[in-house]
Amino acid sequence: MKSDEKIKLGISIGDLNGIGGEIVLKTFEDSRMLDFCTPVIFASVKTLNFYKKHFDLSLNFQGIDDASQAIDGKVNVVNVWKENVLINFGEEDPKIGKYAFRSLEAATAALKTNAIDVLVTAPINKQTIQSDSFKFPGHTDYLAKELKGDSLMLMITDTLRVGLLTDHVPLKDITQVITPELIEKKISIIKKTLQQDFRIAKPKIAVLGINPHSGDSGLIGQEDETILKPTLQKIREKGDLVYGPYAADSFFGTKSYQNFDAIIASYHDQGLIPFKTLSFGHGVNYTAGLNKVRTSPDHGTAFEIAGKNCASINSFKEAVFKAIEIYNTRAEFTKLTSNPLKKQGKKI
Incomplete structure (x- = not known):
């Protein structure tokens, strides 16, 4: 300082x-x-x-x-x-x-x-x-x-923080890009960012599903069941407050985001459309994970x-x-x- x-x-x-x-x-x-x-x-x-x-x-x-x-x-x-x-x-x-x-x-x-x-x-x-x-x-x-x-795109206001697992990745490539290693890395970045840059000692993080309705138990794609859920469970077992995957279509409309310190969307528009709808013109794009601001x-x-x-x-x-x-x-x-x-x- x-x-x-x-x-x-x-x-x-x-x-x-x-x-x-x-x-x-x-x-x-x-x-x-x-x-x-x-x-x-x-x-x-x-x-x-x-x-x-x-x-x-x-x-x-x-x-x-x-x-x-x-x-x-x-x-x-x-x-x-x-x-x-x-x-x-x-x-x-x-x-x-x-x-x-x-x-x-x-x-x-x-x-x-x-x-x-x-x-x-x-x-x-x-x-x-x-x-x-x-x-x-x-x-x-x-x-x-x-x-x-290792960077993470984090959109922020005073009351809302939305990070992205994948940012400028074509939609057709999302499921190939999202891996357990990527999920763990991005959650680690956002956890450290919330602690050192936002004074949140024990951050509570929500993760949005990859598929509609988070896959509906495998009926609409397997990625949430085979990649996202087991990886989040592994992270929780380490003591981190990471929850999900949540169905993205209702998460913001029901104001569920207010219960978390940050939300991680699986892909660009899944996170930025609701963020900009709620805060356009007052939001800030912050590059988390770097040694500079x-x-x-x-x-x-x-x-x-x-x-x-x-x-x-x-x-x-x-x-x-x-x-x-x-x-x-x-x-x-x-x-x-x-x-x-x-x-x-x-x-x-």
Whole structure:
């Protein structure tokens, strides 16, 4: 937990033709945000001045060459590029995708060297960012590789946490990907995350079934009976509070999720559809399982409204606050567990 200086909050700018620039700058146009962190945006002053003029904003930037030069009380911009960039809001453009990757690459490098403390990523376009250097379905897998960790996509609000056994996996491949080893690994990640990042000493976790009605005792697929149920039983025998599999179709409608600290869905839409229905615009995508903190808003590039001066900053602002909160909570957890005799002081 930092006490002598504010957290350096790194920001990758995302796809320049989307709403990333708008939500980032509008968030920090409120000077009160600088009381909570020192923002470091990886882009260029020229590009951000374009957004500033287009959206008629009043904030000023501090251009720097390296994140280590960031000045407290300023909106710092690392000049990852210095040339002018042609921005056409709402268009898919591989040239723009290259700038999205350059921003992410520079921000990740700064995160790895502790030049920034946390990373908040603005939305990318997953097609245009693809290149020889970026062959991933999204941020999560790229960061897992760069930070050499096992990641888990965890969607969070103050009252709801939904993690995924499989994230960007085609539906036809789900049953081949879900194995006892994967289930045990993902549950281990989410358990550790809830303990160190959310102050939940003995987390209670629900797991959603793979098939409709969790297979109806084998009538609708065997995977729940042969893979999921025995693996969860094995985990419970170790003392972990892991329950399921639950039928996904009624789990959220009956508010059963309120009885658990986290829910693990078997695949992407099974978890994200109910999560976004309940919390869209206020949720945060958190990459659990890494040795660094990364968050992002719960939405994409929103090309359909890009440049129209109407994008909501709520989810991005929540991502900023969650990154700060998780960083401090993890630092406190590390301090306490490294010296278990030391009593816990004032809560963050």
